[in-house]
Amino acid sequence: MKKPINDFKMNVLSKSVNEGFLRAVTSAFCSLADPTLEEISDIKTAVSEAVTNAIVHGYKEKQGRIYIDAALYPDNIIKIKIRDKGCGIEDVQKAMEPLFTTAGDDRSGLGFSVMESFTDKLSVRSAPNKGTVVTLTKKISGKCE
Amino acid sequence: MQTVIADKSLTVFLSGEIDHHTAGRIREKADSEIIKYSPKELILDFSDVTFMDSSGVGLVIGRYKLASNNGCKTVVTGLKERDKKILMMSGLQNKIEFR
Numbered sequence A: 001m002k003k004p005i006n007d008f009k010m011n012v013l014s015k016s017v018n019e020g021f022l023r024a025v026t027s028a029f030c031s032l033a034d035p036t037l038e039e040i041s042d043i044k045t046a047v048s049e050a051v052t053n054a055i056v057h058g059y060k061e062k063q064g065r066i067y068i069d070a071a072l073y074p075d076n077i078i079k080i081k082i083r084d085k086g087c088g089i090e091d092v093q094k095a096m097e098p099l100f101t102t103a104g105d106d107r108s109g110l111g112f113s114v115m116e117s118f119t120d121k122l123s124v125r126s127a128p129n130k131g132t133v134v135t136l137t138k139k140i141s142g143k144c145e
Numbered sequence B: 001m002q003t004v005i006a007d008k009s010l011t012v013f014l015s016g017e018i019d020h021h022t023a024g025r026i027r028e029k030a031d032s033e034i035i036k037y038s039p040k041e042l043i044l045d046f047s048d049v050t051f052m053d054s055s056g057v058g059l060v061i062g063r064y065k066l067a068s069n070n071g072c073k074t075v076v077t078g079l080k081e082r083d084k085k086i087l088m089m090s091g092l093q094n095k096i097e098f099r
Protein backbone atom coordinates (compact mmCIF):
# COMPACT_ATOMS: atom_id res chain seq x y z
CA MET A 1 0.00 0.00 0.00
CA LYS A 2 1.21 3.51 -0.80
CA LYS A 3 1.97 6.02 1.90
CA PRO A 4 -1.05 7.82 3.31
CA ILE A 5 -1.71 11.44 2.39
CA ASN A 6 -3.09 12.02 5.86
CA ASP A 7 -3.79 10.02 8.96
CA PHE A 8 -4.75 10.19 12.61
CA LYS A 9 -4.40 7.85 15.54
CA MET A 10 -6.10 8.11 18.88
CA ASN A 11 -7.47 6.04 21.70
CA VAL A 12 -10.34 6.54 24.10
CA LEU A 13 -11.87 4.79 27.08
CA SER A 14 -14.43 2.14 26.19
CA LYS A 15 -17.38 4.22 27.40
CA SER A 16 -20.59 4.14 25.40
CA VAL A 17 -20.64 7.94 25.19
CA ASN A 18 -17.55 7.61 22.98
CA GLU A 19 -19.56 5.83 20.27
CA GLY A 20 -20.95 9.17 19.13
CA PHE A 21 -17.63 10.90 19.75
CA LEU A 22 -15.72 8.48 17.51
CA ARG A 23 -18.39 8.72 14.80
CA ALA A 24 -17.94 12.49 14.85
CA VAL A 25 -14.14 12.36 14.82
CA THR A 26 -13.98 9.87 11.95
CA SER A 27 -16.54 11.70 9.89
CA ALA A 28 -14.63 14.96 10.39
CA PHE A 29 -11.43 13.26 9.23
CA CYS A 30 -13.15 11.71 6.20
CA SER A 31 -14.68 15.07 5.31
CA LEU A 32 -11.17 16.19 4.35
CA ALA A 33 -11.52 13.87 1.33
CA ASP A 34 -14.69 15.65 0.27
CA PRO A 35 -17.07 12.68 0.40
CA THR A 36 -20.78 12.71 -0.41
CA LEU A 37 -23.24 12.85 2.50
CA GLU A 38 -24.12 9.27 1.70
CA GLU A 39 -20.48 8.18 2.03
CA ILE A 40 -20.12 10.02 5.33
CA SER A 41 -23.20 8.24 6.68
CA ASP A 42 -21.87 4.89 5.50
CA ILE A 43 -18.59 5.44 7.32
CA LYS A 44 -20.28 6.70 10.48
CA THR A 45 -22.51 3.66 10.59
CA ALA A 46 -19.70 1.16 10.03
CA VAL A 47 -17.46 2.84 12.65
CA SER A 48 -20.34 2.89 15.11
CA GLU A 49 -20.80 -0.87 14.69
CA ALA A 50 -17.13 -1.66 15.27
CA VAL A 51 -16.78 0.67 18.27
CA THR A 52 -19.98 -0.64 19.85
CA ASN A 53 -18.75 -4.21 19.44
CA ALA A 54 -15.48 -3.35 21.20
CA ILE A 55 -17.43 -1.88 24.13
CA VAL A 56 -20.28 -4.39 24.34
CA HIS A 57 -18.50 -7.64 23.47
CA GLY A 58 -14.76 -6.96 23.69
CA TYR A 59 -14.66 -5.32 27.12
CA LYS A 60 -18.16 -6.14 28.47
CA GLU A 61 -18.40 -4.82 32.05
CA LYS A 62 -14.68 -4.07 32.16
CA GLN A 63 -13.20 -0.84 30.96
CA GLY A 64 -10.36 -0.72 28.49
CA ARG A 65 -9.22 1.44 25.62
CA ILE A 66 -10.35 1.57 22.04
CA TYR A 67 -7.62 2.37 19.52
CA ILE A 68 -8.65 3.97 16.29
CA ASP A 69 -6.37 4.68 13.32
CA ALA A 70 -7.62 6.23 10.13
CA ALA A 71 -5.65 6.95 6.99
CA LEU A 72 -6.46 8.55 3.68
CA TYR A 73 -4.53 7.11 0.72
CA PRO A 74 -4.03 8.39 -2.81
CA ASP A 75 -7.03 7.53 -5.01
CA ASN A 76 -9.22 8.64 -2.10
CA ILE A 77 -9.21 5.36 -0.25
CA ILE A 78 -9.97 5.58 3.45
CA LYS A 79 -8.86 2.89 5.81
CA ILE A 80 -10.08 2.83 9.41
CA LYS A 81 -8.79 0.42 12.02
CA ILE A 82 -10.68 -0.13 15.26
CA ARG A 83 -8.86 -2.21 17.84
CA ASP A 84 -9.65 -3.46 21.33
CA LYS A 85 -7.67 -5.55 23.80
CA GLY A 86 -10.76 -7.33 25.04
CA CYS A 87 -11.89 -10.96 25.10
CA GLY A 88 -11.43 -11.61 21.37
CA ILE A 89 -13.51 -13.86 19.14
CA GLU A 90 -13.25 -17.65 19.16
CA ASP A 91 -14.64 -18.22 15.66
CA VAL A 92 -14.51 -15.12 13.49
CA GLN A 93 -16.23 -16.66 10.49
CA LYS A 94 -19.18 -17.69 12.60
CA ALA A 95 -19.33 -14.30 14.35
CA MET A 96 -19.60 -12.63 10.96
CA GLU A 97 -22.65 -14.63 9.87
CA PRO A 98 -25.77 -12.47 9.60
CA LEU A 99 -27.96 -12.63 12.72
CA PHE A 100 -25.31 -14.43 14.77
CA THR A 101 -25.05 -12.94 18.23
CA THR A 102 -23.73 -14.05 21.60
CA ALA A 103 -25.57 -11.21 23.32
CA GLY A 104 -29.15 -11.22 24.52
CA ASP A 105 -32.35 -9.56 23.44
CA ASP A 106 -31.01 -6.10 22.66
CA ARG A 107 -28.64 -7.19 19.92
CA SER A 108 -29.66 -8.42 16.50
CA GLY A 109 -26.41 -9.91 15.21
CA LEU A 110 -26.27 -7.49 12.30
CA GLY A 111 -23.19 -5.40 13.12
CA PHE A 112 -20.77 -7.19 10.80
CA SER A 113 -23.37 -7.37 8.01
CA VAL A 114 -23.89 -3.61 8.30
CA MET A 115 -20.12 -2.98 8.22
CA GLU A 116 -19.87 -5.17 5.14
CA SER A 117 -22.71 -3.53 3.29
CA PHE A 118 -21.60 0.06 4.00
CA THR A 119 -17.90 -0.32 3.15
CA ASP A 120 -15.92 -1.80 0.26
CA LYS A 121 -13.92 -4.15 2.40
CA LEU A 122 -14.15 -5.49 5.94
CA SER A 123 -11.44 -7.51 7.59
CA VAL A 124 -11.50 -8.91 11.10
CA ARG A 125 -8.52 -10.25 13.01
CA SER A 126 -9.07 -11.62 16.46
CA ALA A 127 -7.53 -13.89 19.06
CA PRO A 128 -9.22 -15.10 22.25
CA ASN A 129 -8.06 -13.13 25.30
CA LYS A 130 -5.93 -10.84 23.13
CA GLY A 131 -8.45 -8.67 21.35
CA THR A 132 -9.90 -7.77 18.00
CA VAL A 133 -8.92 -5.55 15.08
CA VAL A 134 -11.55 -4.52 12.57
CA THR A 135 -10.36 -2.82 9.38
CA LEU A 136 -12.82 -0.92 7.22
CA THR A 137 -11.83 0.24 3.75
CA LYS A 138 -13.86 2.55 1.58
CA LYS A 139 -13.25 4.47 -1.60
CA ILE A 140 -14.50 8.03 -1.48
CA SER A 141 -15.87 9.26 -4.77
CA GLY A 142 -15.19 12.89 -3.80
CA LYS A 143 -13.24 15.34 -5.89
CA CYS A 144 -10.33 15.92 -3.50
CA GLU A 145 -6.82 15.67 -5.01
CA MET B 1 -39.01 11.37 23.65
CA GLN B 2 -42.63 12.24 22.99
CA THR B 3 -45.51 9.83 22.95
CA VAL B 4 -49.12 10.25 21.88
CA ILE B 5 -51.96 7.88 22.66
CA ALA B 6 -55.19 7.98 20.66
CA ASP B 7 -57.79 5.27 20.06
CA LYS B 8 -55.61 2.58 21.64
CA SER B 9 -52.81 3.51 19.27
CA LEU B 10 -49.55 4.55 20.91
CA THR B 11 -47.11 6.61 18.83
CA VAL B 12 -43.55 6.93 20.08
CA PHE B 13 -41.63 9.77 18.43
CA LEU B 14 -37.96 8.86 18.32
CA SER B 15 -35.40 11.59 17.72
CA GLY B 16 -31.68 12.23 17.40
CA GLU B 17 -29.08 9.51 17.26
CA ILE B 18 -29.97 5.91 18.04
CA ASP B 19 -26.96 3.86 19.07
CA HIS B 20 -26.04 1.53 21.92
CA HIS B 21 -25.41 4.55 24.17
CA THR B 22 -28.83 6.15 23.67
CA ALA B 23 -30.90 2.99 23.15
CA GLY B 24 -31.06 2.12 26.84
CA ARG B 25 -32.97 5.23 27.86
CA ILE B 26 -35.28 5.04 24.85
CA ARG B 27 -36.03 1.39 25.63
CA GLU B 28 -36.94 2.12 29.25
CA LYS B 29 -39.27 4.98 28.36
CA ALA B 30 -40.94 3.16 25.47
CA ASP B 31 -41.50 0.03 27.54
CA SER B 32 -43.04 1.90 30.44
CA GLU B 33 -45.49 3.60 28.03
CA ILE B 34 -46.38 0.28 26.38
CA ILE B 35 -47.04 -1.28 29.77
CA LYS B 36 -48.95 1.76 31.03
CA TYR B 37 -51.34 2.03 28.05
CA SER B 38 -51.35 -1.55 26.68
CA PRO B 39 -52.24 -0.25 23.19
CA LYS B 40 -53.61 -2.27 20.29
CA GLU B 41 -51.14 -0.63 17.93
CA LEU B 42 -47.61 0.64 18.57
CA ILE B 43 -46.22 3.16 16.07
CA LEU B 44 -42.50 3.90 16.20
CA ASP B 45 -41.98 7.17 14.35
CA PHE B 46 -38.42 7.61 13.05
CA SER B 47 -39.02 10.95 11.26
CA ASP B 48 -36.64 12.90 13.53
CA VAL B 49 -33.96 10.23 13.80
CA THR B 50 -30.66 11.58 12.47
CA PHE B 51 -28.54 8.46 12.89
CA MET B 52 -29.16 4.77 13.50
CA ASP B 53 -26.99 1.65 13.59
CA SER B 54 -27.84 -1.97 14.39
CA SER B 55 -28.69 -0.96 17.96
CA GLY B 56 -31.85 0.50 16.41
CA VAL B 57 -32.75 -2.93 15.09
CA GLY B 58 -32.42 -4.43 18.57
CA LEU B 59 -34.56 -1.59 19.88
CA VAL B 60 -37.36 -2.26 17.38
CA ILE B 61 -37.26 -6.04 17.82
CA GLY B 62 -37.41 -5.73 21.61
CA ARG B 63 -40.42 -3.38 21.51
CA TYR B 64 -42.12 -5.62 18.94
CA LYS B 65 -41.71 -8.60 21.26
CA LEU B 66 -43.12 -6.78 24.27
CA ALA B 67 -46.03 -5.38 22.24
CA SER B 68 -46.95 -8.65 20.53
CA ASN B 69 -46.98 -10.46 23.88
CA ASN B 70 -49.84 -8.13 24.75
CA GLY B 71 -51.63 -8.69 21.43
CA CYS B 72 -50.45 -5.38 20.03
CA LYS B 73 -49.19 -4.90 16.48
CA THR B 74 -46.11 -2.84 15.66
CA VAL B 75 -45.72 -0.25 12.91
CA VAL B 76 -42.54 1.61 11.93
CA THR B 77 -42.85 4.90 10.10
CA GLY B 78 -40.77 7.87 8.89
CA LEU B 79 -37.71 5.75 8.07
CA LYS B 80 -34.94 7.07 5.89
CA GLU B 81 -33.81 4.73 3.11
CA ARG B 82 -30.59 3.64 4.82
CA ASP B 83 -32.26 3.00 8.16
CA LYS B 84 -34.91 0.97 6.37
CA LYS B 85 -32.17 -1.03 4.69
CA ILE B 86 -30.62 -1.83 8.08
CA LEU B 87 -33.96 -2.82 9.60
CA MET B 88 -34.79 -5.03 6.60
CA MET B 89 -31.57 -7.00 7.07
CA SER B 90 -33.16 -8.54 10.14
CA GLY B 91 -36.18 -9.83 8.20
CA LEU B 92 -38.36 -7.70 10.46
CA GLN B 93 -40.65 -6.76 7.56
CA ASN B 94 -42.41 -10.11 8.04
CA LYS B 95 -43.41 -9.20 11.56
CA ILE B 96 -44.00 -5.49 11.57
CA GLU B 97 -45.56 -3.05 9.16
CA PHE B 98 -43.44 -0.41 7.42
CA ARG B 99 -45.62 2.60 6.77
Ligand SMILES: Nc1ncnc2c1ncn2[C@@H]1O[C@H](COP(=O)(O)OP(=O)(O)OP(=O)(O)O)[C@@H](O)[C@H]1O
Pocket: A049, A053, A054, A055, A057, A058, A059, A084, A086, A087, A088, A089, A095, A096, A100, A101, A102, A103, A106, A107, A108, A109, A110, A111, A112, A113, A132, B054, B055, B057, B058
Ligand atom coordinates in the same frame (compact mmCIF):
# COMPACT_ATOMS: atom_id res chain seq x y z
N1 LIG C 1 -14.74 -6.63 19.37
C1 LIG C 1 -15.30 -7.81 19.68
N2 LIG C 1 -14.83 -8.55 20.72
C2 LIG C 1 -15.39 -9.74 21.05
N3 LIG C 1 -16.42 -10.30 20.37
C3 LIG C 1 -16.94 -9.62 19.33
C4 LIG C 1 -16.40 -8.35 18.92
N4 LIG C 1 -17.11 -7.93 17.84
C5 LIG C 1 -18.03 -8.88 17.58
N5 LIG C 1 -17.94 -9.91 18.47
C6 LIG C 1 -18.76 -11.15 18.47
O1 LIG C 1 -19.37 -11.27 17.20
C7 LIG C 1 -20.80 -11.34 17.33
C8 LIG C 1 -21.47 -10.69 16.14
O2 LIG C 1 -21.22 -9.28 16.10
P1 LIG C 1 -22.27 -8.33 15.35
O3 LIG C 1 -21.83 -6.93 15.54
O4 LIG C 1 -22.44 -8.83 13.97
O5 LIG C 1 -23.64 -8.60 16.11
P2 LIG C 1 -24.04 -8.14 17.62
O6 LIG C 1 -23.09 -7.10 18.11
O7 LIG C 1 -24.18 -9.35 18.46
O8 LIG C 1 -25.47 -7.47 17.37
P3 LIG C 1 -25.73 -6.00 16.76
O9 LIG C 1 -24.43 -5.50 16.19
O10 LIG C 1 -26.76 -6.21 15.68
O11 LIG C 1 -26.23 -5.18 17.88
C9 LIG C 1 -21.09 -10.70 18.66
O12 LIG C 1 -22.31 -11.16 19.21
C10 LIG C 1 -19.88 -11.12 19.49
O13 LIG C 1 -20.02 -12.45 19.95
Ligand SMILES: [Mg+2]
Pocket: A049, A052, A053, A110, A111, A112, B054
Ligand atom coordinates in the same frame (compact mmCIF):
# COMPACT_ATOMS: atom_id res chain seq x y z
MG1 LIG D 1 -22.56 -5.45 16.97
